[in-house]
Amino acid sequence: MDDFRIGKLVVVGVGLIGGSLAAALKREGVVDRVVGVGRSRNNIERALTLGVIDEACDDIGDAARDADIVVVSVPVRQTASVIGPLREALGNGAVLTDAGSTKRDFVTLARSYFGGETGNNVLENVVPGHPIAGAERTGVVSATADLFAGKRVVLTPMPETSDASADRIGAMWGACGADVIHMSAEHHDSVFSAVSHLPHVLSYALVEMIASRSNSEELFSHAASGFRDFTRIAGSSPEMWRDICATNRDQIVTDIEAFQQALVTMVNHLRAGNFDSVESIFAAAAQARQAWMEKQK
Numbered sequence: 001m002d003d004f005r006i007g008k009l010v011v012v013g014v015g016l017i018g019g020s021l022a023a024a025l026k027r028e029g030v031v032d033r034v035v036g037v038g039r040s041r042n043n044i045e046r047a048l049t050l051g052v053i054d055e056a057c058d059d060i061g062d063a064a065r066d067a068d069i070v071v072v073s074v075p076v077r078q079t080a081s082v083i084g085p086l087r088e089a090l091g092n093g094a095v096l097t098d099a100g101s102t103k104r105d106f107v108t109l110a111r112s113y114f115g116g117e118t119g120n121n122v123l124e125n126v127v128p129g130h131p132i133a134g135a136e137r138t139g140v141v142s143a144t145a146d147l148f149a150g151k152r153v154v155l156t157p158m159p160e161t162s163d164a165s166a167d168r169i170g171a172m173w174g175a176c177g178a179d180v181i182h183m184s185a186e187h188h189d190s191v192f193s194a195v196s197h198l199p200h201v202l203s204y205a206l207v208e209m210i211a212s213r214s215n216s217e218e219l220f221s222h223a224a225s226g227f228r229d230f231t232r233i234a235g236s237s238p239e240m241w242r243d244i245c246a247t248n249r250d251q252i253v254t255d256i257e258a259f260q261q262a263l264v265t266m267v268n269h270l271r272a273g274n275f276d277s278v279e280s281i282f283a284a285a286a287q288a289r290q291a292w293m294e295k296q297k
Helices: 016-028 041-050 060-064 076-091 104-114 119-123 163-175 185-211 216-222 225-235 238-247 249-272 275-296
Strands: 006-012 031-037 069-072 095-098 129-132 152-155 179-182
Touching (some): 006 060, 016 031, 016 163, 031 041, 069 163, 076 238, 095 163, 104 119, 104 185, 129 185, 185 216, 249 275
Parallel strands (some): 006 031, 069 095, 152 179
Antiparallel strands (some): 129 152
16 A cells, blocks of 8 residues: 555554554654543653654544544453444544454454444454564553564454455554564464463563562572573563453463473473483474574574
8 A cells, every 4th residue: 555644543552552653653654643542641641742642632432533543552451441432433434453462352342342233334444453562661651663663463354344444454554664464363362372472471470489489589689691581571561461361361271281281291201310302302492493583584
């Protein structure tokens, strides 16, 4: 879409992701006006000061009434409290997307709020999405226009979603320098449970385990780069990750159980002194990681 342009963009939740999206689109000169909606007055005022948004609005329905695109970028369990007032805007042609890390819940909410006799006419303007980018920092002060450059954005259009709406949201992320791909919401939640949600759960669990020990101060004093690298993501928003676990718990439980079995195998090898088997597991893992890293270049 070489002529892609957004007249009015509404960002609900002007944090790291929502703020970075607005900043990138403003830098690229493809958006005329950005309206921010958020629960934190201090964060919204900071977004205004930084020039990330052009104006703030307390009422989601009012903000979205004449919008071209509405982006919901809030912790996933807050989505239900913000999308209800958007039906009128969608009926007027606005395209709704989100930035949540789980997708089946968003699809369910969209059908619940916008379904019914006229649901297909409204749902054609709904494009669930997930930018695979972020950091352990939060808030608009952490936003950067470069956050999505070279990163992947997954869109999970519903059967009701029109091609035009999906193309428009794809073009929006493309303008930020992202690589856009499509998959089903179900497949998305399965994939990202294994490669994103599970690692975060493990990182939080490890830090909590160390912190709960009587000699935790000593243990942390000796922790070096390996521990820091493994636990970096435990610095992410606990609220956000609580919500991700709540909305994708079946997949996460399945992956935790698979990981538990991998640990049982390792424990059995260690107890039996089967260190050749331990080395084989390490070697296979190292080879798989190296192959993955090569593809990232």
